[in-house]
Amino acid sequence: MNPLRLACGLASVTLLIAGCTTTTDTPQPAAVGVLAPLTGPDAGWGVDAVNGARLAVDVVNDDHPELPLPLAAGTGLPGRGGARLSLAARDTAGGPEAASAALTSLTEQEHVAGLVLADSTEVAESAASQAQRLRVPLLDARSTDDYLTELGIDWYFRTGPSDSRLAEAAFALLARRGQGTGTITLVTESGRTGSAAAMSDLRELARRAGVPIGETLTVTASAADRDALHDRLDAQAGHTVVAWAQTAAGARAVADAVGQTGERPTLFGLGQGFRLLERPDGGAALLRAVPWSAELAGREPTARLVAQLYEQRFGRPMSAVAADAFTATIALAAAIDAAGSSDAAAIRTALRRTSLSAVQMIMPWDGVRFGDDGQNQFAAAVVEQWQDRGYRLVYPVELASSAARWSSPEPQP
Known part of the structure; x- marks a missing residue:
């Protein structure tokens, strides 16, 4: 063989080998699952929850240096070699059985690194038990019942505040009113999981706040009970x-009953039902303790920017449910990144070590830090009131845009 041709051939082989050894494999995406009701009566807010999670995935995958959120600057997960985050959503149909089946499918077939849940207490309890069996981290973005974090399920985490934390904000505002509060009547929606515990907790919190209790009543969403x-x-x-309701129908029944009384007493709404109540059509002077306020978000720079991104992508304002799911997904993504692997136990450990500050949030909280029971210890509540045909923030006073009104509201159109 011609020596020159041999040399050229050897050089070509050398270049090919060098090229093969310097090629970097693209890291595999890290999948997260989202469970929400996408069919049935709660499908509207279930879609909002999935959209909130989708926006969080966009923030992680795309470069958003203007946002001080975890993983917003740069693209992908740096702890996973720049891997992108992917999202797999499944319908719970608002039921425990469908939720458990969907969770199993996401874990065993989609091999998700963790899951975000936005659904009722009953669904959350069932999903938490299934997550424990399958050993996959589950972040509850929606339910608030205290007993869920008392079940001893160490694969279960909750990002938002509990009913007790929400009620504390309510009674703190009532205590500020002082003697003008008078005697309070406690009302809970009967036939719901956690209703007995909610009544017990409300009694204890009222006692601590020095707010006297008169009657304690239960109600269902039926016209007869209303x-x-x-x-x-x-x-x-x-x-x-002071009322606690798990369903929007239950909350509306209480609001209608209160709004139609002669004196129209002030109504303080707690529980998921009142958070879903878009407006008190019956004319009640409604205050409600919530984890997120759209009005406050419009005044806070980071929350406002995220809400604008949400509306640009989905063509509708960001809702509280969307903000809940967005926050839980960001917290899960941060833990996946910190774990540096797809190992579920490592991600659970990273969740337990998660420490996000208030400036890394779109929520009016002190941040995210999970306790031994899985509850975010930094989750907080604000109080808003239906005033002038919209919800206005009235507590804490340093964040309030309006003072709480203790008289009857304006007539409803």
Whole structure:
């Protein structure tokens, strides 16, 4: 063989080998699952939850240096070699059985690194038990019942505040009102998981706040119960109603009963039902303790920018449910990145070590840090009131845009 041709051939082989050894494999995406009701009566807010999670994935995957959120600057997960985050959403249909089946499918077939759940308490309890069996981290973005973090499920985490934390904000505002509060009537939606525990917790929190309790009542969403509650309330005077409801129908029944009484007592709404109540059509002077306020988000730079991104992508304003799911997904992504692997146990450990500050949030909280029970210890609550045909922030006072009103609201159109 010609020596020159041999030399050229050897050089070509050398270059090919060098090229092969310097090629970097693209890291595999890290998948997260989202469970929400995408069919049935709660499908509207279930879609919002999935969209909130999708926006969080976009923030992680794309470069958003203007946002001080975890993983917003740069692209992908640096702890996973720049891997992108992917999202797999499944429908719970608002039921525990469908949620458990969907969780199993996401874990065993999609091999998700963790899951975000936005659904009712009953669904959360079932999903938490299934996550424990499958050993996959589950972040609850929506439910608030205290007992869920008392079940001893160490693969379960909750990003938002518990009912007790929400109620603390309510009673703190009532305590500021002082003697003007009078006697309060406690009302809970009966037939719901956690209703007995909620009543017990409300009694204890009222005692601690020095707020006197009169009657304790239960109600369902039925017209008969609503009318009976109205009659009981109409016979009383000089009182405030503190109510806990898990469903929007239950919350509306209470609001209608209160709004139709002669004196229209102030109504303080707690529980997921009141967070889903878009407006108190019955005319009640409604205050509610919530983890997120759209009005406050419009005044806070980071939350406002995220809400603008949400509206640009999905063509509708960011809702509280979307903000819940966005926050939980960001917290899960930060833990996946910190773990540096797809190992579920490593991600669970990273979640337990998670420490996000207030400036890394779109929520009005002190940040995210999970306790031994999986509850975010930094989650907080604010109080908003239906005023002038919209919800206005009234507590804490340093964040308030309006003072709480203790008289009847304007007539409803």
